[in-house]
Amino acid sequence: MIDIGKDNVYKGIPAAPGIKIANAFLFKKEIETVTDEAIINVDEAIENFSEALEKSKKELAKVFSLAVDKLGAKRAALFEAQIMILDDPVLINKILERIKSEKKNPEYIVNDEISKYQDIMTLSHEQYMRERSQDIEDIKNRIIRNIRKKKWKSRISTGEVILVSSSLTPADTVLFSRMNVTGYITNFGGLTSHAAIVARSLNVPAIVGVHEATENIQNSDIVIIDGFNGIVIVNPDDKQLLHYKKKLKKLEAADLELVKLKNLPAMTLDGRKIDILANLDLNEELESIIQNGAEGIGLMRTEQIFQEYDSFPNEDEQSEVYSNYAEKLYPLPLTIRAFDIGGDKVLPVDVQEPNPMLGWRGIRFLLDNEELFITQIRAVLKSSIHKNIKFMIPMVSSMREIELTRLLISKCMDELRSENIPFDEHLELGIMIEVPSAALMIRDFADDVDFFSIGTNDLIQYMLAVDRGNDIVTNQYQEFHPAIIRTLNYIIIEAKKTNTKVSLCGEMAADYKAIPLLVGLGLDSISVSASVIPHAKEIIRALNYSEISGFVNACLTCKTEKEIHDKLDKFYSENFSESSKDFYSN
């Protein structure tokens, strides 16, 4: 066991799984300090400044083309605007004028002039304006660094390193992604920050939100990063090193074992088969999803495409994306979730809501923006010719929403027929169960839909009235609250009455501890991120469905979350070898 209390151990938020031991590479954004200095040779200063602009343009052009590669053209557009700043006639002329009239060093003038714009941005109440100010900071430092003819210091020459940084700008993340970075640690950032997304897509462990990581870790320190548990150990002692070396060995051995699982079904010892599907977030993940032996995509979040296109993508753009995935996956199924915009999601919907999580999001937003919804429905239908696409609606809370969606779909089908465009006449329609009212209405909804997918993140949040993002109440967000387990049980039993398939796609499905419980409750499938798939299979293949049903019944009578936790711990120690438990836990 690792003693968390030890003073070389730091905790953060696990953002991408894996364990690595390597030297730290401290990436401190060099803040170029500038002082107000008089100059004599104005012509030389101006030449320096112009050269710095050209150099900066070349650097950014490189970042831009890498970003197009890694993130897609639309998301890379951010860097295009940065390049334009280097050609901004108002800004550049003003700087040139001031160098001439004030006879001061160009660094000082550049800093002073660009900071004026940043001040206006920081004054704004909008969060994205503050982020924009950070992007401008990046440009400003780049120009100043180039005036001083300094090299970008963060070239990583030899060996694998764990990158430690305060936070990462989009440009940094893009550049680092092609170097020997085997782990990421940042002081700030949540699960959706750029570092986390890139790390997960590259299969590299990452821990974010490690307070003062850049203060506590020095360059070339030996660092252990445990992305399963969010643990960072700096200059480990022999005992800690041994512990993790053993763990790594087990992990490698287990990885080999898990590779063998790839083509084996997730079937319990007594023959109950669970479909293991994958959640799809980013382009790069499709490869590892297929490699890890997923049996299809249980949740494709389409909000991602927005980020890529910076706006609402049109029908052709969307159908190109969906068709591409559907073809690559064929004959495996692809479940496309309609745009779930609002709440904590990334797209800025410019309506100030006092309570966005209870506001205009999911199907509510879509039905109020019918044109947008129709564009997506038509794109999904057009991509469905191989008959492996399913369509899923988020945040459903009433019958009317399903009826209206059905109407829109049949209207779109009529249109396509009259346009002689082929599509899957039997496209399956499902709904997300994430609002308590939907959980209670399952029996009625089952008549109108083909499948259910339980979104536990929101369901738990809404059932327990706990905002996960609120630090004060976050420990009351309990996955194993008896009310949650009983609700899951109710949903599955009610759905079975009409033979409607039930899947589960929240974070709970990725919790190794929850998997026996979920299987025992009778789920038909779970949808998890690619890296979890082999582990989930391993657990399911060691279970006995008939036994586990009895265990689940016992959990259903528990009155507190702790009782359920204790039961699960006991179950694990009785049914799995110590090593298997050791494998995931600390």
Place this chain on the structure above:
Amino acid sequence: MLEKKVIIINNAGLHTRPAATIVKIAAKFESEFYILKDGLNINGKSIIGVMTLAAAKGSELLLNFDGPDEEKMAEAILDYFNKGFDEL
């Protein structure tokens, strides 16, 4: 001189991509172009200037065009605003 009022109508507001496009359109014309909002008077040919505008959906901007081709410039810029920055 021409003065025009516009309202931002796309959902995402005046974010980085439309800011860049506005500046690119403006650069094609000779006339001067200023955007007024919240007491700021921003040169519409300056990307860094336009990026300082926090203009969400529904915000109102005052546009000023001044120069030999002001009519044509106003037409092109207003057209882009009225199309909701091609995001409707």
